[in-house]
Structures are given as C-alpha cells and as structure tokens.
Amino acid sequence: MESERSTEISDYRPHCIPADMTIGPHIVCSNILVLLRTGQSSEDLDSETLTSVKEHIRCLESEIVARDKHLQMQATSLQHERDLVVQDLENHKSIFAPIRRLPNDVLLYIFQMSIDDHVKLDVKTIPWLLGYICHHWKALSRSTGSLWTDIFLESTCSSNLPSGRSSLRKHLLSLSRSSPLKIRIAMIHPRDVDPGDHYFFHSQVRPGDDRGIVWEDIILHSHRWSHISLSTWGAGTALRSFSCHLPYLRSLFLSIHDASSTTGICRLFSSVPLLRDLAFCGSIVLWRVLARTVPLHQLVNLTMSLSTNEASEENSDPDDANPDFYACLKDAILLENLAFKVYSERIIFQPSAPSDASFFPPFIHHNIHTLALDGDIPTVLGQCFMPNLKELSVYRGREMDLIAPTIVPPAHVGSLLRFACRSKSNLQAFSCFRSLPLPMLNSAWEQWSTSLTKLTITVVETTRADTVRELTFEEDRPGVLPNLQYLKLRAPEGLCIFEDDSLVKMAFSRHTRCPGTFTGFLIHTILDA
Structure with a gap:
C-alpha cells in the first residue's frame, strides 16, 4: 500500500495552464484529486511536490482574477448592448408619443x-x-x-472663474438671434471700505474682475436692447468706451454709485427714441447728469431713488432734491406714474433747508395718474398741480415699518394740503405710512369726498380716537368719505378691537349707512408677545 501511494505522489505534475487564461474552458487538475483521495496531508509530501502545488495555487488565483476581469468586461459589454436595445425600443415607441403630434x-x-x-x-x-x-x-x-432673450448676467470677482464662461456667454447672446433683448446685469463687487468713512468706497480692479469682458460682450448686441437693468459699482471705464444709438430700448433700470460712471451714462443713453420707463437709484449728482442726457419728455413711468449728502461737519451745504423733483415733472410732460424718494448716506448734523417754493412757478401736469413719495414730501409739491391724479402714496418707504411711529411734520401737511386743493383731482386711493391726524386733512377730504374709495392711514395712540371718530357716521353729523370701499388702519403701537367699541361702531355705521359700498376693513398692527 505504501509503495502505491508513493508512486502516485511521485507522479504528480500540474497540468499546463494556457497563457491566456480566459480562452477556453478550465481543465480541473486530476493529479490533485488523486492526492486528495489518498488522505495524505502536506506533511506527507516531498518538497518538490509541495512547491508544485504552491505554484499551481498561485496560477489558479491569477486565473480567477483574469476570469473575473473578463466576466466584468463581458457584463459591461452585454449591458451596453442591452441599453442599445432599450434605447432602440424607446425610439420606436416614441413615434407614437402624443407630444410628437x-x-x-x-x-x-x-x-x-x-x-x-x-x-x-x-x-x-x-x-x-x-x-x-x-x-x-x-x-x-x-x-x-x-x-x-430674457438674460441674467452676473460679474463675480473671483480668481477661479469656470473655464469657458466667456464662450458660453457669447453663445447665449448669439442664441437670441435678432430678437430684442432683456438683459439684467449685476456687477456689484466686494468693495474696499475707507476707515474714515463708513459709506465711502473705492472702486478698483481686483483679481478675477471680469466686468470689462462682460461689457464688451453685451455692447456688441446693444442695437437689440429692449430692456436693460444695470446694477454696478466701478464700471466707469467700460461705460465710457461705449456710445451708440439704442433704437429698441423701452425700459431702463440703473443702480450706479460710482461718480466715474457719469460720462459713460451720458454717452450710453443719449439716443433712445423708444424709451418709456426709467428707474434710477444712486447719487443725486449722477441723476442730474443723467437727467440732462435722457429724453425725459418721452417717459411714461419714472422711479427716482436719490441719495444725498446731508449737512455734515465736512459739508455745510446739504443737497436739496426739491429742484430735481420740480424739474423732472416740468420736463416729463407725458409722465403717468412717478415714484420719488430721497435718502441720506451720511449722518445728519443739522436739518436740510427746504427750497423756497416761491422760486418755482406753479404749473399743471395733466398726465400724472399715480404719485408715490417714498421719503419726505417735497416742499415744492404744492406748486405742481395734477388734476388727473388717481392714486397718491406718501412715505411709502415706511410701508413695512411698524416699529418707530412718527407723526407727519406740519410743514409736510401744509404742502400736501396745498397740493390737494390746487390740483382739484378726483383721487381714488390715498395711502399715508406715517401717523397723520385725519382732521388735519379736512380740506383734502372735502376735495376727494365723492371720489376716494380706498384709504390706508397710520394711527398712533394720540391720533387714533380722532381718526376713528372722523370716519364714523352719526345721525347729526355726516362722516367723511361717504364712498369709501376699503379702509386699512396701520397701528404701530398695537391695537385691540375689543378695547372699546369705537372701531366696531365705525365699521357698522359705514356698512349700514352705505350698504354694499364699504366692503373691506383691515387692521395692520403688532400683537403683544
């Protein structure tokens, strides 16, 4: 028995493994099966046989790796073929898709x-x-x-701009073909703050500043601009390099705060025969340059938000926006809607001296329908008569401000009353977002008695009782504004309708006295925590 086993062991030879392990079927080694059947362990084998077995193990492991790789390649190929079949099937089915009809x-x-x-x-x-x-x-x-055609472009001051951004922008502009363009451009970059002045900024070129490149791409299509919205800081160089005719421009929004841009603005929008809508936000100095360039007489809608330098330790002469308001109305003869706001960018040390209204001759503007005064009421308002005015909002910039209630100064009330009485308009909607005692406008209510249908007014503790009493209909005294349909009371100090019955009495009197007319009553107030 021992001699037979020795013979079988000595005859062990590994079978030949092909060079390409993935070609053909694998042949199981018969010699190893013989060794396994003897019941011997590795200790019974001579060193030559053990070496052969170990070598064979390494070859088999390599073959497994090779066949796994081949299997994965085959699976990928088969999956790809299957995907092609699925795509082909979807292509055939798509011919029946309803959307193709x-x-x-x-x-x-x-x-x-x-x-x-x-x-x-x-x-x-x-x-x-x-x-x-x-x-x-x-x-x-x-x-x-x-x-x-409705495009938004943003200039970002970044040193790692994506590659191909410029070519993609050119491609986007070319896709609009010959259609009129509506372009919104944002070029607001990080600014260097002057340590001595919190509101003064330097405009300088930073790494990654691509404003000039963006402008070069845009101005190539300026002959197709129908609307342009530009918010920028320090793009003066690019603006100065461009001047041409803008035949299709109908609306323009500018938010510019760099004095070096003035020349560019003058040249950019001097020839705009179709311009009807203009919105400007920036320095009053820039506005004055723009107003001398843009054809104001064409405008139908105008929004002005002007920043001024009030009287300060460095500047004893504050900017006065009254002449700008007056000149704008005088020149913009076709204007139908005007929103006007003046705000300060510096700390005020002494009040701004208003213009003497006597220096501004009265005139009539026949086309204004809507007037919104977001800041203080101009002192020259009483010199501008608007007989066709339908909607008037004053202090609209405080519309969402219910924290710090303030009462309208008497000088502003006087300007408002002169304006109302001289204009003799049939006003339909009036909104005041600062506290205004209703009796102070009695002459205005008489003028608007039959026409006013919508009223928004702000009340504080000292004015609420008089305001509610004026709006209440009583047997022996008719209430003001009999045709009022909608009333909104803004109460910054808080208001409880159950504190007394005056609010309920006022609403009930109007509802019963004019059935079907008074249909809306809203209270905007702050609830106690």
Whole structure:
C-alpha cells in the first residue's frame, strides 16, 4: 500500500495552464484529486511536490482574477448592448408619443412657460436642458431666439472663474438671434471700505474682475436692447468706451454709485427714441447728469431713488432734491406714474433747508395718474398741480415699518394740503405710512369726498380716537368719505378691537349707512408677545 501511494505522489505534475487564461474552458487538475483521495496531508509530501502545488495555487488565483476581469468586461459589454436595445425600443415607441403630434408653435409655448426665471449661464437650467431631451427639441429650442432673450448676467470677482464662461456667454447672446433683448446685469463687487468713512468706497480692479469682458460682450448686441437693468459699482471705464444709438430700448433700470460712471451714462443713453420707463437709484449728482442726457419728455413711468449728502461737519451745504423733483415733472410732460424718494448716506448734523417754493412757478401736469413719495414730501409739491391724479402714496418707504411711529411734520401737511386743493383731482386711493391726524386733512377730504374709495392711514395712540371718530357716521353729523370701499388702519403701537367699541361702531355705521359700498376693513398692527 505504501509503495502505491508513493508512486502516485511521485507522479504528480500540474497540468499546463494556457497563457491566456480566459480562452477556453478550465481543465480541473486530476493529479490533485488523486492526492486528495489518498488522505495524505502536506506533511506527507516531498518538497518538490509541495512547491508544485504552491505554484499551481498561485496560477489558479491569477486565473480567477483574469476570469473575473473578463466576466466584468463581458457584463459591461452585454449591458451596453442591452441599453442599445432599450434605447432602440424607446425610439420606436416614441413615434407614437402624443407630444410628437403637437405643432411647433404649441411646443414652443410650452417651452416658454417652462422658463420661470431669467436665462442664466447654467446649462443645468431651462432652456438649456431642452437640448438634452431629443434632437427635435434641441433643434427647435436652439433655433428659436425668443427663448433666449430674457438674460441674467452676473460679474463675480473671483480668481477661479469656470473655464469657458466667456464662450458660453457669447453663445447665449448669439442664441437670441435678432430678437430684442432683456438683459439684467449685476456687477456689484466686494468693495474696499475707507476707515474714515463708513459709506465711502473705492472702486478698483481686483483679481478675477471680469466686468470689462462682460461689457464688451453685451455692447456688441446693444442695437437689440429692449430692456436693460444695470446694477454696478466701478464700471466707469467700460461705460465710457461705449456710445451708440439704442433704437429698441423701452425700459431702463440703473443702480450706479460710482461718480466715474457719469460720462459713460451720458454717452450710453443719449439716443433712445423708444424709451418709456426709467428707474434710477444712486447719487443725486449722477441723476442730474443723467437727467440732462435722457429724453425725459418721452417717459411714461419714472422711479427716482436719490441719495444725498446731508449737512455734515465736512459739508455745510446739504443737497436739496426739491429742484430735481420740480424739474423732472416740468420736463416729463407725458409722465403717468412717478415714484420719488430721497435718502441720506451720511449722518445728519443739522436739518436740510427746504427750497423756497416761491422760486418755482406753479404749473399743471395733466398726465400724472399715480404719485408715490417714498421719503419726505417735497416742499415744492404744492406748486405742481395734477388734476388727473388717481392714486397718491406718501412715505411709502415706511410701508413695512411698524416699529418707530412718527407723526407727519406740519410743514409736510401744509404742502400736501396745498397740493390737494390746487390740483382739484378726483383721487381714488390715498395711502399715508406715517401717523397723520385725519382732521388735519379736512380740506383734502372735502376735495376727494365723492371720489376716494380706498384709504390706508397710520394711527398712533394720540391720533387714533380722532381718526376713528372722523370716519364714523352719526345721525347729526355726516362722516367723511361717504364712498369709501376699503379702509386699512396701520397701528404701530398695537391695537385691540375689543378695547372699546369705537372701531366696531365705525365699521357698522359705514356698512349700514352705505350698504354694499364699504366692503373691506383691515387692521395692520403688532400683537403683544
């Protein structure tokens, strides 16, 4: 028995493993099976046999790795083939898709409705994504310029701007083809703050500043601008380098705070035959330069938000915006809607001296329908008669401010009364966002008695009782504004309708005295914590 085993062991030889382990089937080694059947362990084998077995083990492990790799490659190939079959199947089924029956104009309408914002330099947003659905959608969307006309461009002061940003911007502008462009541009960069002046900033070129490049791309299409919204700081150089005719520009929004931009603004918007809407936010100095350039006589809608340097330790002569308000109304003869605001960028050390109204001759503006005074009431307001005014808002800039109630100064009330009495308009809506005792405007209420239907007024503890009493109808005394339909009381100090019955009595008297007329009563107040 021992001799037979020795013979079997001595005859062990590993079978030949092909160089390419993935070709052909694997042949199981018969010799190792013989050794296993003998019941011997590794201690019974000679060194040559053990070496052969170990070598064979390494070869088999390599073969397993090779076959696993081959299996993965085969699986990937088979999966790819399967995906092709699935895609082919979907292509065949797509021919029956209901959306393919839609005419191109309907499909384009759907595309347009899917754009819920400005088109940005982001290929992961609509309408860029339309090009990844199918060839037809890509061809249709890319060939329709109207899908690419409402554009938002942002200049970011970054040293690691994505590569290809400039070429993508050029491509976006080209996709709009010959359609009029609505462009919103934001060029607000980090600013260096002067240690001695919290509100003074230096405009300087920083690493990654691409404002000049953005402007160069945009101005190539200036002949197609229909709306331009520009918020910038320190783009004066780019603005000065550009001057041309803007034949399609209808609306313009400028928020500019760099004095070096004045020349550029003058040259940029001097030829705008279709301009109707203008909104400006910036220094009063810049506005005066712009007002001498832009054709104000064409405007229908105008918003002015002017920052001034009030009287300070360094500047004893405060800026006075009254002449600007007066000149604007005098020149903008077609104006229908005006919003006017003046705010200060410096700490006030002494009050600004108002203009003497006697220096401004009275005049009539026949086209103003809506007037919103977001800041203080100009002293020259009483010199401007607006017989066709329908809506008037004063101190609108405090609309959401219920923290610090303040009473309208008597001088402002006087200007407002002169304006109301001289204009003799049939005003329909009046809003005042500072506390104003209602009896002080009795002459105005008489003028607007039958026309005013909507009133928003602010009351504090010292004015609430008189205001509510004036609005209440009584048997022996008719209330003011009999045709009032909607009333909003703003109560910054808090208001409880159950504190007394005056509010309920006022609302009930109007509802019963004029049934069907007084339909809306709203109280805007602060609730105690």
